Amino acid sequence: xxxxxxxxxxxxxxxxxxxxxxxxxxxxxxxxxxxxxxxxxxxxxxxxxxxxxxxxxxxxxxxxxxxxxxxxxxxxxxxxxxxxxxxxxxxxxxxxxxxxxxxxxxxxxxxxxxxxxxxxxxxxxxxxxxxxxxxxxxxxxxxxxxxxxxxxxxxxxxxxxxxxxxxxxxxxxxxxxxxxxxxxxxxxxxxxxxxxxxxxxxxxxxxxxxxxxxxxxxxxxxxxxxxxxxxxxxxxxxxxxxxxxxxxxxxxxxxxxxxxxxxxxxxxxxxxxxxxxxxxxxxxxxxxxxxxxxxxxxxxxxxxxxxxxxxxxxxxxxxxxxxxxxxxxxxxxxxxxxxxxxxxxxxxxxxxxxxxxxxxxx
Ligand SMILES: *Cc1c(COP(=O)(O)O)cnc(C)c1O
Numbered sequence: 125x126x127x128x129x130x131x132x133x134x135x136x137x138x139x140x141x142x143x144x145x146x147x148x149x150x151x152x153x154x155x156x157x158x159x160x161x162x163x164x165x166x167x168x169x170x171x172x173x174x175x176x177x178x179x180x181x182x183x184x185x186x187x188x189x190x191x192x193x194x195x196x197x198x199x200x201x202x203x204x205x206x207x208x209x210x211x212x213x214x215x216x217x218x219x220x221x222x223x224x225x226x227x228x229x230x231x232x233x234x235x236x237x238x239x240x241x242x243x244x245x246x247x248x249x250x251x252x253x254x255x256x257x258x259x260x261x262x263x264x265x266x267x268x269x270x271x272x273x274x275x276x277x278x279x280x281x282x283x284x285x286x287x288x289x290x291x292x293x294x295x296x297x298x299x300x301x302x303x304x305x306x307x308x309x310x311x312x313x314x315x316x317x318x319x320x321x322x323x324x325x326x327x328x329x330x331x332x333x334x335x336x337x338x339x340x341x342x343x344x345x346x347x348x349x350x351x352x353x354x355x356x357x358x359x360x361x362x363x364x365x366x367x368x369x370x371x372x373x374x375x376x377x378x379x380x381x382x383x384x385x386x387x388x389x390x391x392x393x394x395x396x397x398x399x400x401x402x403x404x405x406x407x408x409x410x411x412x413x414x415x416x417x418x419x420x421x422x423x424x425x426x427x428x429x430x431x432x433x434x435x436x437x438x439x440x441x442x443x444x445x446x447x448x449x450x451x452x453x454x455x456x457x458x459x460x461x462x463x464x465x466x467x468x469x470x471x472x473x474x475x476x477x478x479x480x481x482x483x484x485x486x
Contacts, residue, residue, distance in 0.1 A: 126446065126467055127140065127445055127468075128312075128446045128447070128448045129447045129451055129470075129474050129475065130311055130448055130459075130467065130471070131447065131448065131449040131450050131462050131463070131471070131475070132449030132462060133278055133279075133301070133322070133331060133424060133449065133453070133460060133462040134278070134300075134301065134319070134322040134462070135304050135321040135322045135327045136213075136321065136323070136328060136449075136462055136464050136466070136467075137464060137466040137467050138242075138325070138326075138373075138466050139377065139380045139465075139466045141424055141467075142373065142376045142377055142378060144371060144382050145376055146372075146376065148234060153169065154169070155231050156169050160173065160368060160369055160372045161200065161369050162219050162370070163368065164267065165362055165365050165366060165368050166362075170368060173313070173368075173371065173375060174360070174361065174362075174366070174371055174375075175196065175399075175430065176375055176379075177195070177371055177372070177374055177375030177378060178193045178195075179361065180192060180375060180379055181331070181378050182206065182376040183215045183382065184189075184304065184378060184381060184382055184386060184387055185308060185310055185333070185387070186212060186310060187310060187333065190334075190335055190336055190337065191212050191310070191333055191334065191335055191336065192253045192332075192333070192335075192336050192339070192353065192356075193295075193331070193332075193333055194332040194333075194334070194353060194357060194361050194368075195329055195330075195331060195361045195366055195367070195371045195374070196329075196330045196331075196332055196350075196356065196361065196366075197328060197329070197330065197366070197367055198330060198350075199319045199327075199328075199330055200225065200244050200298055200317060200318065200319040201228070201301045201319075202234070202330065202351070203231040203298070203311075203332060203457060204228055204231075204232035204298075205212050205232050205236075205351065206233070206317075206332070206351045207229070207232075207233065207272060207296055207315065207317075207411045207485040208232065208233045208236040208237060208239070208333075208344075208350050209341055209343050209346070209347035209348075209352075209353070210315075210338075210347065210351070210353045211270050211294070211314075211315065211338060211339075211346075212236050212237045212269045212270075213267055213269055213316075213341065213343065214267075215237040215238055215269075216238040216240065216267060216268055216269060217233055217237065217238070217239055217240065217242050217268055217269045217270050217271070217272060218242045218259065218263065218268045218270070218271040218272065218273070219233060219239050219240065219241050219242065219271075219272045219292070220242060220243050220244070220253075220254060220256075220259055220271070220273045220274075220288070221241050221243070221244035221245070221254070222244075222245055222253050222254060222273070222274055222277050222280075222282065222351065223245075223250045223274055223277030223278075223279055223280045223282065223342035224249060224250070224277075224279050224280075224453075224455060225256065225271055225274050225277070225278065225300070226272075226273065226277065226298070226300060227246070228276035229272055229274065229298060230272070233272065235347075235473045237269075239256070239435060240262070242262045242267075242271070242291060243256065243258055243259050244253060244481060245260050245337055248416075249280075249456075250279075250280040250282065250417050251280065251282070251414060251415055251419070252415065252416040252418065252419035253277075253282055253284050253285075253419045256286075256289075257361075258474040259288045260288055260289045260290075260299070261320070263288065263289065263290040263291050263292075263293040264289075264291055266291075266292065266293070268293045269293075269294075269296055270293060270294045270295070270296045270314060271288060271290045271293050271294070271296065271303075272296045272297070272298070272313070273295070273297050273298070274297070275296045275297045275298065275299045275388045276299065276301045276302035276305075276423050276424070276433060277299075277301075277421070278300065278301040278322065278423075278424050278453075278462075279416060279422075279424075279426075279453040279456060279460075280357075280414070280415060280426060280456065281413075281420065281421045281425055281426030281460060282415045282419040282420065282421055283302060283415055283419065283420070283421040283422065283423065285418070285419070287309075287312055288429055290312075294313070294314025294315065294335070294338055295312055295313045295314055296313070296315045296316075296317075297310050297313060297315055297317075298317060298318070299316055299317070299318045300317075300318045300319045300322050301322040301323065301329065301421075301423050301462075301464075302323070302421075302422075302423050303316075303318035303320075303322065303323050303324050303408075304323050304324050304328070304377075304378075304381055304390060304465060305323050305387075305390055305391065305394050305422065305464065305465060306387060306390060306391035306394065306422065307391060308387075310333075313333075314334070314335055314338050315332070315333065315335065315338060316332075316333040316334075317330060317331065317332045317333070318330065318331050320370065320374050322423075322462075322464060323423070323464040323465055323466075324374055324377055325370060325371075325373045325374035325376070325377050326369075326373050326374075327370075327410065328370045329367050329368045329370040329371055329374050331374070332353060332356075334353050334357070337356065337391045339353045339357065339402040340352040340354070340432055342354050343353070349363065350363065350364065354481070373381045379458070380464045381465065382423060390465050391422070392467065393465070394422045394423065394463060394464075394465070395422050396458065396469060397422075397463045397467065397469055397472040398420070398421070398422040398423075398425060398431065398463060398471050400425075400469075400473065400476055401425045401461060401463070401472060401475065401476060402417075402420060402425065404479050404480065405425075405427050405475040405479075406457060408479065408480075409483070410429055410482075410483040411428070411429055411459075411479060411483070411484065412428065412430065413425070413427050414425065414426045414427060414428055414458060422463075423462065423464060424460055424461070424462045424463075424465065425460065425461045425462075425463060426452060426456070426458060426459065426460045427458060427459050427460075428452070428457070428458030428459060429458075432457055435452075435457065435458050435459060438450075438452045438459065438479075439459060440448035441478070441482065442475070442478055445474075445478060447474060447475055447478060449462065461475055466480055
């Protein structure tokens with residue numbers, strides 16, 4: 125069976141070894157005589173699975189017990205509400221609008237209080253991370269419950285190469301598409317969250333990391349019980365039935381990342397893959413990158429020929445050759461290569477080769 129070169133933005137490629145392990149264990153998980161899919165989330169066997177996932181993630185990120193680690197459902201999208209419902213205690217927060225998801229987060233925040241857009245790159249079609257000067261000033265002035273950023277803009281192919289300086293204002297980041305793709309300096313953040321299906325596992329698991337001190341006072345009164353981070357921390361992510369199989373699979377991906385050398389090694393590989401694609405784009409007369417160079421993402425690489433019909437032809441020729449998932453997001457068109465941890469250099473070399481031959485024979 126031939127596996128394709130999978131450049132999908134999410135759900136996305138998973139390490140083949142992880143999938144094989146899941147297959148091997150599917151009918152009989154470690155001598156229990158049942159599948160993880162069939163097991164009570166309250167069983168000792170399952171508790172060991174979630175404990176191991178959490179412990180591995182804590183080692184990867186260097187999270188001590190000041191941090192709660194939650195495995196929730198509802199995607200990053202539900203946490204766009206979870207953030208204000210847990211943290212907007214005085215009713216005002218700052219948002220940086222650097223793309224589609226950042227904007228959705230701000231819109232959701234505005235349902236619960238004053239979600240102030242402190243910077244936006246909407247007028248530059250989100251081709252870069254906005255200038256953070258006004259953001260840093262607003263944080264220094266105080267009065268914000270948190271500052272929210274979307275650290276890697278999956279659709280537009282941009283990422284922060286420098287974080288805002290938030291001082292005493294807790295930094296809250298949606299890291300869905302760069303989670304585990306590079307080290308995170310957790311000391312800079314108050315809360316970090318990610319939908320797992322980009323880089324860390326299957327759809328249906330959202331990882332929320334939050335400083336216990338930030339949620340000590342509890343959420344807003346209107347917060348749905350399920351979204352109460354303090355409660356979920358106290359219940360070990362089991363206030364209700366969690367996504368048991370998804371968490372099991374995430375745990376395997378965390379182990380895989382650790383065995384491959386951890387987050388520094390993931391970053392090295394992702395930079396190598398990204399620089400191969402960006403140099404191919406920069407040397408090309410046909411393709412051009414859509415993100416401004418100083419904001420380029422190492423997780424999602426966006427490019428276009430400028431001609432929608434030609435873009436379509438490229439995507440379809442690529443698919444014919446086993447390179448799939450290269451169509452840009454429906455909002456922006458063009459091409460997008462998502463080069464997450466499980467996408468091997470060999471796949472990116474195949475893509476770069478195809479780009480060169482497509483241009484040559486046009
Ligand atoms: C995919 C994505 C989302 C949305 O995730 P869901 O799991 O579909 O809710 C939010 N933010 C970022 C940065 C994403 O890449």
